[in-house]
Amino acid sequence: MAAMAAALRGPGRRFRWRTQALAGGARGAARGAAAAQLGRKVAVVDYVEPSPQGTRWGLGGTCVNVGCIPKKLMHQTALLGGMIQDAHHYGWEVAQPIRHDWRKMAEAVQNHVKSLNWGHRVQLQDRKVKYFNIKASFINKHTVCGIAKSGKETLLSADHIVIATGGRPRYPTHIEGALEYGITSDDIFWLKESPGKTLVVGASYVALECAGFLTGIKLDTTVMMRSIPLRGFDQQMSSLVMEHMESHGTQFLKGCIPTCIRRLPDGQLQVTWEDRTSGKKDTGIFDTVLWAIGRIPETRNLNLEEVGVNINPENQKIIVDAQEVTSVPNIYAIGDVAEGRPELTPTAIMAGKLLAQRLFGQSSDLMDYNNVPTTVFTPLEYGCVGLSEEEAVARHGQEHIEVYHAYYKPLEFTVAERDASQCYVKMVCLRESPQLVLGLHFLGPNAGEVTQGFALGIKCGASYAQVMRTVGIHPTCSEEVVKLRISKRSGLDPTVTGCG
DSSP states (O other), X not given: OOOOOBOOOOTTSOOOOBSSOOOXXXXXXXXXXXXXXXXXXXXXXXXXXXXXXXXXXXXXXXXXXXXXXXXXXXXXXXXXXXXXXXXGGGTOOOOSSOOOOHHHHHHHHHHHHHHHHHHHHHHHHHTTOEEEOOEEEEEETTEEEXXXXXXXXXXXXXXXXXXXXXXXXXXXXXXXXXXXXXXXXXXHTTOSSOOOSEEEEOOSHHHHHHHXXXXXXXXXXXXXXXXXXXXXXXXXXXXXXXXXXXXXXXXXXXXXXXXXEEEOTTSOEEEEEEETTTOOEEEEEESEEEEOSOEEETTTTXXXXXXXXXXXXXXXXXXXXXXXXXXXXXXXXXXXXXXXXXXXXXXXXXXXXXXXXXXXXXXXXXXXXXXXXXXXXXXXXXXXXXXXXXXXXXXXXXXXXXXXXXXXOOTHXXXXXXXXXXXXXXXXXXXXXXXXXXXXXXXXXXXXXXXXXXXXXXXXXXXXXXXXXXXXXXXXXXXXXXXXXXXXXXXXXXXXXXXX
């Protein structure tokens, strides 16, 4: 039942069309390839509306172009700066002062991203997936109309259509100067010149990751946060993340909200803000203001109401069931655009592959959104999988939860005399035997690598006893997880000496 092609589009985002499905970004390309490999005729529709500052990019979606990939590379840039500072402790003579060249870094990162854009094009071509660089919206439940830059219209029809248009950064348009003078994560990775002294507004993982690598390359960086850091994550871990950033040079304006941005004659930006507690107003001068206050799903221009696709009116996300089906049986939604789904690339890719297999591969497997691991790439990385301590208590009750925890000192921090005050790991378990592990939280070097490994065990229903019977690899930070013997309830000091 090979269909023709379907089209979807977001308000100037990326869209993919497939003869059997439609999606956007790297996730869309992966899903299109999955359906094509099952012998179906597939088209992908993708279109990038330039950011308010004019930034545009190629095929691959948010993750490849303005998300995970460039973010991790710039995070690595900052980590290398820290290693260079450590080098003299190990006998390396490094010329001082150490300088960072933003232009050189940006060019290297951008060239890598462009190579990935090309790679996605080649993969689609190799797998005979038709690619349309057009901006599309629904005509009916089986047809979309796409408009090219030239104004030419293309009609695509399909039996099945997948919406994977993702989201774009939110601008606080009610604040004077926000749109005119601010940038977002859509722009920061494509700047050709250093952003200089930067104000990051927001306390999301995007905000803290960007502030972290900017501080790491020795730029004067301030984070303005309205309330708590890393909402939705474990708050003890989030506080430690922020403490580490503060102790390593990132400045924080807590409980503050910006009220106005004005450009000065010399090109700098004057920002006025208000302290929410005292009501006092203050101002500061910055070279760049980066908004990181959340994202908006790309659904507003898809003409979903025309075909009866239901959305949540509060957040504009598409309502789907466990099979990723919308209120229209042949239209599906995957990834950030779908209600209640983790905004993570790997989950969207897997969900797309499983959907293709259910539609055409005679499989009934559903995507399991429980125990999905993730990592926040702040200077001291935070990896987690499963429930936060707050979620575990809310779900099971404080009396049914046991939390094992420890502070530790990575061996790599010893010779260089690095501060390890925030290196911490905790495991959230059910108190009743066999003490099923509900969540693992790790703060320290290579947190993503550590968390990925333990995620498998937790996904398979590991108990605390099973983790404790796992032999650690010495000397690594990972082995701290299998040495957790102290319960929070005991009141004992959770500090350990580390793996040295």
